[in-house]
Amino acid sequence: MTTARPAGTAAPHRRRRPGRGIQSGQAAAGWLFITPMLVLLGLFLVLPIAMAAWVSVSDWTGRGNPFGGAASYVGGQNYAELLTGGGLPQRDFATSLRNNAYYVLLVVPIQTALSLTLAILVNRRIMRGRGFFRTAFYFPSVTSSVAITVVFLFLFTASGAVNRVLSYLSVGGPNWINDPRGVLHIVLGAVGVDQPPAVLQSAPFLGLSWWQWLAGPSVAMCVFIIMGIFTTSGTFMLLFLAALQNLSGEVEEAAMVDGTTAWQRLRYVTIPMLRPTIFTVVTLGLIGTWQVFDQIYTGTRGSPGKTTLTPAYLSYETSFNSQQWGRGAAIAFILFAIIVVMTIVQRVVLAERDVVPARKRFYRTGQKGGEPS
Amino acid sequence: MSTTTSRPRSTRRVRRPLAAVTASFAALALAACGGGSGFDEGGGGSGDGEEGAGGETGGGTLEVLIGSSGDAETQSVTEALEAWSAESGTEANLSVAADLPQQLSQGFAAGSPPDVFYVGVDHFAGYAANGSLEPYADQIEADFFPALVESFTYEDTFYCAPKDFSTLALVVNNTAWQEAGLTEDDYPTTWEELSTVAEQLTTDGQVGLSFGPEWQRIGTFMAQAGGGLVDENGSANVDTPENVEALTYVQEMLAAGTAAYPSEVGAGWGGEAFGSGAAAMTIEGNWVIGALTNDFPDVDYTVVPLPEGPAGQGTLQFTNCWGVAADSQNKEAAIELVRFLVSDEQQMAFAEGFGVMPSVESVRDRWTEQFPEQAAFIEGAEYAQGVPPVEGISDVIGDFNAQLEGLASGDPQQILTSVQGSLEAVAP
Numbered sequence: 001m002t003t004a005r006p007a008g009t010a011a012p013h014r015r016r017r018p019g020r021g022i023q024s025g026q027a028a029a030g031w032l033f034i035t036p037m038l039v040l041l042g043l044f045l046v047l048p049i050a051m052a053a054w055v056s057v058s059d060w061t062g063r064g065n066p067f068g069g070a071a072s073y074v075g076g077q078n079y080a081e082l083l084t085g086g087g088l089p090q091r092d093f094a095t096s097l098r099n100n101a102y103y104v105l106l107v108v109p110i111q112t113a114l115s116l117t118l119a120i121l122v123n124r125r126i127m128r129g130r131g132f133f134r135t136a137f138y139f140p141s142v143t144s145s146v147a148i149t150v151v152f153l154f155l156f157t158a159s160g161a162v163n164r165v166l167s168y169l170s171v172g173g174p175n176w177i178n179d180p181r182g183v184l185h186i187v188l189g190a191v192g193v194d195q196p197p198a199v200l201q202s203a204p205f206l207g208l209s210w211w212q213w214l215a216g217p218s219v220a221m222c223v224f225i226i227m228g229i230f231t232t233s234g235t236f237m238l239l240f241l242a243a244l245q246n247l248s249g250e251v252e253e254a255a256m257v258d259g260t261t262a263w264q265r266l267r268y269v270t271i272p273m274l275r276p277t278i279f280t281v282v283t284l285g286l287i288g289t290w291q292v293f294d295q296i297y298t299g300t301r302g303s304p305g306k307t308t309l310t311p312a313y314l315s316y317e318t319s320f321n322s323q324q325w326g327r328g329a330a331i332a333f334i335l336f337a338i339i340v341v342m343t344i345v346q347r348v349v350l351a352e353r354d355v356v357p358a359r360k361r362f363y364r365t366g367q368k369g370g371e372p373s
Numbered sequence: 374m375s376t377t378t379s380r381p382r383s384t385r386r387v388r389r390p391l392a393a394v395t396a397s398f399a400a401l402a403l404a405a406c407g408g409g410s411g412f413d414e415g416g417g418g419s420g421d422g423e424e425g426a427g428g429e430t431g432g433g434t435l436e437v438l439i440g441s442s443g444d445a446e447t448q449s450v451t452e453a454l455e456a457w458s459a460e461s462g463t464e465a466n467l468s469v470a471a472d473l474p475q476q477l478s479q480g481f482a483a484g485s486p487p488d489v490f491y492v493g494v495d496h497f498a499g500y501a502a503n504g505s506l507e508p509y510a511d512q513i514e515a516d517f518f519p520a521l522v523e524s525f526t527y528e529d530t531f532y533c534a535p536k537d538f539s540t541l542a543l544v545v546n547n548t549a550w551q552e553a554g555l556t557e558d559d560y561p562t563t564w565e566e567l568s569t570v571a572e573q574l575t576t577d578g579q580v581g582l583s584f585g586p587e588w589q590r591i592g593t594f595m596a597q598a599g600g601g602l603v604d605e606n607g608s609a610n611v612d613t614p615e616n617v618e619a620l621t622y623v624q625e626m627l628a629a630g631t632a633a634y635p636s637e638v639g640a641g642w643g644g645e646a647f648g649s650g651a652a653a654m655t656i657e658g659n660w661v662i663g664a665l666t667n668d669f670p671d672v673d674y675t676v677v678p679l680p681e682g683p684a685g686q687g688t689l690q691f692t693n694c695w696g697v698a699a700d701s702q703n704k705e706a707a708i709e710l711v712r713f714l715v716s717d718e719q720q721m722a723f724a725e726g727f728g729v730m731p732s733v734e735s736v737r738d739r740w741t742e743q744f745p746e747q748a749a750f751i752e753g754a755e756y757a758q759g760v761p762p763v764e765g766i767s768d769v770i771g772d773f774n775a776q777l778e779g780l781a782s783g784d785p786q787q788i789l790t791s792v793q794g795s796l797e798a799v800a801p
Contacts, residue, residue, distance in 0.1 A: 061503035063481045088795040158639035178636035180778050306775040320475045323499040
């Protein structure tokens with residue numbers, strides 16, 4: 001929506017100087033400039049979202065026009081079915097939330113840390129072949145996710161390359177992409193807890209027992225987690241790299257004069273100055289990981305044991321294959337709400353606090369150039 | 374802000390061309406969207422040019438959408454459509470779907486579905502319930518197998534003509550069989566014998582029996598034990614002692630290591646596990662013949678009926694029907710085409726083309742004569758169970774399958790109780 005700004009800022013001028021002033025045509029020109037974008041956004045973004053919102057509170061079954069009598073209003077029934085219904089739809093939805101939550105929980109921090117590390121590494125001037133490594137790290141990001149998924153499926157079959165390498169190390173690899181066991185369940189099983197304790201058998205939240213919530217990502221999901229980190233780290237490395245190159249060298253030199261070690265410079269100088277970029281990366285990461293779809297669609301379609309089912313894929317499956325379009329749209333809107341809430345929470349957590357000790361305050365000067373565009 | 378104040382002079386000069394450009398952009402965008410706007414009521418404006426005003430009289434082109442198993446099937450259907458077009462004078466245009474349910478759903482939602490298309494049993498009830506399918510089947514004279522008619526009957530209406538069908542049988546690797554010292558007399562006829570031969574066939578690097586972790590395979594044991602998904606009235610009936618017995622039996626074989634899911638032996642499905650030699654026996658349908666011929670031509674095998682369980686013989690059948698869209702502009706021609714496609718001659722042509730079984734009893738003997746080695750499959754037609762035509766069944770079976778993947782370490786009773794709960798919600 002940043003495109004709307006020129007028009008908005010031009011308006012006060014006109015009000016101050018009414019009549020046929022020298023700037024009288026500016027607002028009109030501004031509106032004209034943004035008209036194509038407004039039309040496109042309205043047509044392809046706002047209108048479809050409004051239509052989906054209507055479908056999510058209707059009983060449309062997928063035939064005929066949902067705005068012309070083929071669907072009737074059912075209120076929050078679709079949402080209720082997902083959140084309090086107690087049946088299969090609720091359990092599927094809860095399972096998909098659990099799977100995706102573990103995915104987000106692992107992918108976002110690791111990819112942020114990894115991409116920052118990579119960026120710092122390839123930003124060093126003394127390194128040989130920087131250009132090569134920059135390209136190499138960025139390469140997965142420009143490759144089609146479908147192609148990467150197919151390659152990963154081959155790598156992670158029971159007798160695939162990964163397991164063969166593991167067997168050289170005398171490690172019997174799991175049956176990766178077909179293994180529905182949760183990682184935490186495997187760990188608990190190793191210490192002798194392979195049946196849920198009575199405490200964890202109740203299912204108070206979204207119809208899934210605590211034992212199920214605490215399963216951890218399945219081994220199959222771990223493949224997607226590795227893939228997610230592998231494919232997106234390059235993109236975010238680029239963001240960090242742009243930010244790093246915008247930092248002024250004086251600050252770092254000043255820190256050197258103060259006798260800091262390399263680690264101290266990174267921890268107390270560079271990373272604080274990268275805060276806006278970290279915010280961008282984490283936000284983009286959160287949004288992307290909550291919407292994971294194409295890898296699932298090409299890879300496993302939710303199997304094994306529904307442990308790679310994600311809300312985005314479930315929404316598709318519910319709509320197109322089960323003809324429950326209202327419920328599918330409702331899933332999409334709940335997912336939307338989750339993403340918005342998560343982003344707000346993260347914004348609050350990463351917000352600049354004014355209680356920074358005086359000895360650290362010097363970083364504020366270099367902060368402005370942090371955000372790449 | 375400095376930029377906005379420093380440029381007013383030029384604004385006036387550029388405004389007119391600018392307005393023209395903007396307007397043409399907007400017009401372009403609108404025009405681009407006008408063509409494809411999804412929700413045309415009744416399909417009046419959709420697919421224009423193909424189905425003109427004279428569509429009802431048979432002048433229009435029929436759109437046919439299939440989900441093909443491969444080149445052989447596409448080729449056979451193409452030939453059939455060409456033959457019909459030559460006979461009837463109506464063009465028929467074949468499209469092969471990459472994702473059939475999705476493409477069908479899009480067509481139904483937009484009001485411009487294909488005229489004739491494949492409908493799988495698990496999606497049939499959903500399409501019948503929302504009125505997408507034309508219930509034309511009573512206009513077709515053919516003696517379909519009764520179990521197939523049942524599969525495509527929704528609320529006492531027989532909707533669409535079964536295209537063909539497949540059943541499951543036991544496929545045995547002859548080489549492994551002889552190496553284990555077994556003869557033709559040893560083909561298992563009971564569960565005990567199945568366990569015994571599976572044990573004898575299990576060696577290093579070869580498991581006795583392999584089948585997919587899904588109701589679509591394990592359901593055969595439920596049928597043999599006298600169980601199933603629904604009772605005669607179509608109500609959920611999963612949580613029964615018969616089904617528990619079946620799952621317990623399967624679990625015992627998995628635990629003993631004489632049976633394994635294909636994924637555990639590095640295969641994608643039972644046929645691959647069997648063909649690659651990782652399994653000596655598998656439970657698969659007719660399609661396995663074509664797959665083995667293509668991918669593993671050197672494997673020597675025999676197809677025998679599945680063993681009897683405590684309640685006698687049992688297997689599962691899978692079928693598709695030829696759906697005709699209720700929104701089709703050319704229903705009469707569409708029904709005419711289906712009549713041609715399910716005729717005896719055409720069914721035999723399909724059977725030769727891509728190895729399916731005719732859906733009509735009238736050519737059963739001809740088929741058995743021509744494909745004696747596949748007799749076990751068509752025998753199954755007498756006692757096979759189909760997918761119940763219940764709206765929402767595919768979700769329930771999907772959930773059942775997800776739980777069956779964990780059967781080796783799971784509790785059969787608990788799985789069945791959970792599936793009973795889910796199925797009751799859609800089939801009370």
